[in-house]
Amino acid sequence: MRYCCFAVLLFLIGCGSDDRERLVVYSPHGKEMLGEYEEKFEGLHPEVDVQWIDMGGQDAYDRIRTEQQNPQASLWWGGASMAFDRAAREGLLAPYQPSWSEVVADDAHHPEDLWYGTFLTPEVITFNDRTLSAEEAPKDWDELLDPKWKDRILIRYPLASSTMRTIWGAMILRQPSVEAGYEWLARLDANVKTYTADPTQLYLKLAREEGDVTMWNMPDTYIQAEINGYPFSYQIPEGGTPLLTDGIALVAGGPSEDWAKQFYEYVTTDSALVHQAHTYYRIPVRQDLDPTRLPAWIANARITPMPLDWKRLADEGAAWMQYWDENIKGRGAAYLAERQTATE
Secondary structure, three states: OHHHHHHHHHHHHHOOOOEEEEEEEEEOHHHHHHHHHHHHOOOOOOOOEEEEEOOHHHHHHHHHHHOOOOOOOOOEEEEEEEHHHHHHHOOOOOOOOOHHHHHHHHHHHHOOOOOEEEEEEEEEEEEEOOOOOOOOOOOOOOHHHHHHHHEEEEEEOHHHOHHHHHHHHHHHHHOHHHHHHHHHHHHHOOOOOEEEOOOHHHHHHHHHHOEEEEEHHHHHHHHHHOOOOOOEEEOOOOOOEEEEOOOOOOOOEOHHHHHHHHHHHHOOHHHHHHHHHHHHHHHEOOOOOOOOHHHHHHHHHHEEEEEOOHHHHHHHHHHHHHHHHHHOOHHHHHHHHHHHOOOO
């Protein structure tokens, strides 16, 4: 049903379009940022109709894989590097070397130019600052396991989200074994009030005080607070946080390839990245930007990157997520009790 609805959406988009050339972008970057860059690019190129579909990074990967024989999107803008790596291995991406390829670190792009990093995205603990002060809010990941947070934690359903898959994988990798990681997630599940279907529902429930705290990313937390007026603040975990490399790539066989390359370049120029840093709280991957043009918070942010085996996360993460979904989600307390019984 989900895929059928999406097919109907694309059909309706096509029926309602004019004679401009259609450029479809799959992205998790949110309607505010996507809408602005659609308007700007169309202003420069009125012959192009930019149509973005706002979806989680994992959803974008799943959609591109499903459409491999008949690609609908031309560009995938946003998502974890591990998802881009998987797409590259499966032949879903087309090579492209952007004009700024020489000014990113070796680990921030695919060796065969199948994707490039655009932003560094810290994962954080987000909280409702109407119900919690900064002193009261959890300051590190393990604090979320305290029984006092039972039924006070909201989580965006992880399987569709690059952000949440990264956090879940990191929580497993920071334990001495995968099994210990599952137990950590089970203890967290015991405190979770609900898993929301998408970010919009997460924001609404947190703003309505249906829960006090969540695990999310820093840029989106800032956007919802500053642009949409939600009562959100965040803590950068003291013990270290996953620092996700956010990517961009051409879809293999996608239509309007020339326009896709131009849009790719347009949203990653130095001026665009500086604007995105100031307006949308994004940390640019490019290393050639003048620090004085970037907001002071980037230089002042106290971010301790969590050391992660990104290759292992990419290789094994899907199996971990399936196990969690089938065995732990919604039954964390029972899972822990079963594990305790098995060891006695």
